[in-house]
Amino acid sequence: METSFTRKLGIAHPIVQAPMAGGPATPELAAAVSNAGGLGSLGAGYWSPTQIREAIRDVKRRTDRPFAVNLFVPERAGAKATADEIAVMNAHLNTYRARLGIAPNPALPPYAVSFEDQVQVLLEEEVPVFSFTFGIPSAEAIAAMKRRGIVIVGTATTVEEGIQLEAAGVDAVTAQGAEAGGHRGTFLGEAGDALIGTLALVPQLADRVSVPVIASGGIMGGRGLAACLALGASAVQMGTAFLASPESGAHAAHKRLVLSSAEDATAITDAYSGKAARGIRTDFMRDMRGYPGAIPDYPIQNALTRDIRQAAAQADDPSLMSLWAGQGLRLATGQAAADIVRRMVAEAQAAIGKLSGLAGSGEA
Ligand SMILES: Cc1cc2nc3c(=O)[nH]c(=O)nc-3n(C[C@H](O)[C@H](O)[C@H](O)COP(=O)(O)O)c2cc1C
Structure with a gap:
């Protein structure tokens, strides 16, 4: 199951553990997924620069494989009440x-914590992957990441958001379907208008951007992984599937x-x-x-x-x-994170084998 995304990152499996800010995405969880051949993520959106630095160093102590750190892009105008x-x-x-x-x-x-200060820590720590949601960071922040060779992943809930992310220079786009747990990443228009199911969003986005698409929303096992690869995704990102694992801080x-x-x-x-x-x-x-x-x-x-x-x-x-x-x-299962990754790969291979069998037999 080598894809453009696994090649870009040098990881074994096209499986991303979703960044889950607010507690679930611990360094232990991120490292367990990365050590199992997927891409673990820290959900650092609510953390202070010091907390982010400590969590990054904790992950680095637990794994030498790539991992992602995720931030929330603030609205340009800023919220007012x-x-x-x-x-x-x-x-x-x-x-x-x-x-x-x-x-x-x-x-x-x-x-909220200063986004610029958070970005600075990611740059200083030279994290392997910077992922983000709720918008598009400034051109300066993206250029600074690129100068350090950090892989950049943005979140889209519509095709237009994905196109704008690609134009801004991201290396991959996460397509967040309506099924997804957690906050909607919508940054163009109303969130209520951007509730596109994963099955509909992924192929439409994959047709319109040239960077790898990571499917997310409702994917819980290898059947979902196989389906998303068939839709044109280069990886899947799963949150709920890892929420009840022992390594999760939920x-x-x-x-x-x-x-x-x-x-x-x-x-x-x-x-x-x-x-x-x-x-x-x-x-x-x-x-x-x-x-x-x-x-x-x-x-x-x-x-x-x-x-x-x-x-x-x-x-x-x-x-x-x-x-x-x-x-x-x-x-959802309470399996350990590495077992979830292993099960996903085995189930996806079985699902793909079954489909190849159907294609060979001409049965529908
Ligand atoms: C508890 C929880 C927290 C989340 N926090 C974040 C976050 O901090 N940043 C982010 O980009 N996405 C976050 N998400 C969304 C995930 O990236 C992803 O879109 C979602 O988990 C996919 O759907 P699934 O939960 O059905 O797998 C969160 C999801 C959950 C369930």
Whole structure:
């Protein structure tokens, strides 16, 4: 299963472990996947420069194979909310704070870490792969990565986004289908208009860009890998499949729900962060539908709900936690990351063999 992507990176298998910011994508997980011949990723979007540097060095101690570090590209204009809008949202959120026994109206930390400072660490540490979502970094940042030989991977949810990413100089494009768990990478137009299924998005994108396409969203095993290679992808990127592995840093309640939920358990919400994301439905998501128009844009809402999510995690109360996950839930396993990679390869080879058999026999 050698592809243009595996050749570019010198890895054995066309399997990328999705960067999962917020805890799941630990150095241990990234290194386990890279050591098994895939490409592990750190989800560094929320981390400070110091945390990013420590995590990168931790991965480097665990593996000498390539790995990726993923960041969130900030919106050029920057999100804004008035003091009144924040007060209105806090008034809603105080109900949950009271339930969790934490202080109302907490002082807001800076909404997000400086992207430029994060990029600087990736450059200094000369990471093998820089992946990103939510936009396109500046031409200077991309040029600086290229000067150091860092492979650059952007995220697209539509063909047009993929075309713009290629024009900006990326080495590969991740096609994020609507099935995907976590935040939508949409940066042109509305996220609600860019919910294209993986089966539809991958071949349309592969026809329009010349860089390798990495399919993501709903891929949980080797059947999905074989299907995506047939669609024109050069690799797959999987998040939910690795969420419940022992190396994942996801909360125990999150892992439990990933392993016990079905394909219809998720929905797309902006209630937690102000940006559309797919996760297992919670009471919090349902309640927040009662306040349409009152949710400030990312990253403001993300900062506003942080204390609630953290207190809920401590109290082991998943009803208020963000439980990002994709639609492939019934296929999730608690296998170790390396075993998931090995199983994927064996299943994909079996699926491809079966299809070759069908082609040979002329059966449909
Ligand atoms: C818990 C979780 C966190 C995620 N965090 C990130 C992230 O930090 N950066 C990113 O580019 N994608 C993130 N994603 C999206 C993944 O890159 C990918 O699109 C998705 O996992 C693919 O769908 P699947 O979950 O069905 O495999 C996240 C997904 C999940 C499930």
